[in-house]
Amino acid sequence: MWKLIIFNCILGFNYQIVTTNLNEGNSSALDYKSEFEKFKNNNNRKYLRDYDEMRSFRAFEENYKVIEEHNQHYKEGQKSFRLKPNIFADMSTDGYLKGYLRLLKSNVEESANNVAEIVGSPLMTNLPESLDWRNKGFVTPSYNQQTCGSCYAFSIAESIGGQVFKRTGKVLxxxxxxxxxxxxxxxxxxxxGGSLRNTLIYLQSTGGIMRDDDYKYVAKKGHCQFVPDLSVVNVTSWAILPVHDEQAIQAAVTHIGPVAISINATPKTFQLYSDGIYDDALCSSASVNHAMLVIGFGKDYWILKNWWGERWGESGFMRIRKGVNMCGIANYAAYAVV
Structure with missing residues (x-):
């Protein structure tokens, strides 16, 4: 039985990355205090109390050591992805989880979902080994949701935009x-926070969605200002892909367009991800707490778009291991029918 997932994903900030030799996996002794000062300057970080700064420094030092050790393993060929110090580098695991990845659930029966009729159909056969909608021309800005937990809104809106592009060739x-x-x-x-399912039901019932230019993102909740006459895309229906079926996701991304997915963003390696194919055995598929967009795939990985700015991951994107339900990527995938 699927529980409705509410995402709280306040993970976007404007920031700069501390440039060091960490990507090379250099494990030589470091002056962590000096690196912390660079981090504060580069990120314009200020702390209200001395205790807050001391606590943040301890977290930064711990994270820096994790990054250094991990990237050394990468250099030795033991890891498939790298880490880097970013805006989350001064956060402890507990602070990161409690402050940015809170998850709410409500009791909604799985039968209430519209399960996509894609499995067993011709759409599941003759799928390409790789596809990237960016290479086809679907290129949108590197969004930063900032301090608003709106990942659900970005994921569904971008998925709809991808379908519009597939049909018309226009980026909207x-x-x-x-x-x-x-x-x-x-x-x-x-x-x-919010859920993919709630968002799809809302869009289906409200009469459509406006353009960003007509209803700009401000990273905080305000009064609803939807103008039906300015709606540019109508959502006629929506579908949830079969649970734990990555081939169904591949078929949907190929034939429908970019697909919104839920994912577990809990691990420290996710928090500090830099580049490469993310593959962390500790990233459980049992629960999910963030929403992203599958914009393509390779033979062994998915390409995900995130909403944390272009300095997170691979210019705002992430590659993640395919075929093992890494981080619960196939727990809840959805798309609108436009």
């Missing part, structure tokens, strides 16, 4: 702010 940026402000009527909680 759709309003995430409309979803943040207006979908509370269908169970979402603005910047506190």
């Amino acid at each position: 940026s759709l309003s995430k702010q409309q979803i943040v402000d207006c979908s509370v009527s269908h169970g979402n909680q603005g910047c506190v």
Whole structure:
């Protein structure tokens, strides 16, 4: 039985990365205090109290050592991805989890979902080994959701935009702010969090979605200002892909377009991800707490778009191991029918 997932994913900030030799896996002794000062300067980080700064430094030192050790293993060929110190580098695991990856659930029966009729159909056969919608021309800005937990809005809006591109060849940026402000009527909680399913039901019932230019993102919840006459895309239906079926995701990304997915962003390696194919055995598939967009795939990996700015991951994207339900990527995947 699937429980409705509410995502709280306040993970976007404007920031700069501390440039060091960590990507090379250099394990030589480091002056962590000096690196912390660089981190504060590069990220314009200020702390209200001395205790807060001391606590943040301890977390930074711990994370820096993790990054250094991990990247040394990468250099030796033992890891398939690298880490880097970013805006989360001064956060402890506990602070990261409690402050940025809170998860709420409500009791909704799985039978309430519209399960996509894609398994067993011709769409499941003759799938390409690789596909990247960016190479086909679907290139959108590197969004930063900032301090608003709106990953659900970005994921669904971008997925719809991908379908519009597939049909028309035009890149259309759709309003995430409309979803943040207006979908509370269908169970979402603005910047506190929301779910893919609630968002799809809202868009199907409300009469469509406006353009970003007409309803701009402000990273905080406001009053609903949806204007039906300015709606540019109507959602006629929506579908949830079969649980734990990555081939169904591959078929949907190929034939439908980019697909919104839920994922477990809990591990420290996810927090500090830099580049490469993410593959962490400690990233459980038992629960999910963030929403991203599958924008393509290779033979052994998925390509995901995130909403944490271009300095996180691979210019705002992530590659993650395919075929093992890494981080629960196949737990809950959805798309709208436009």
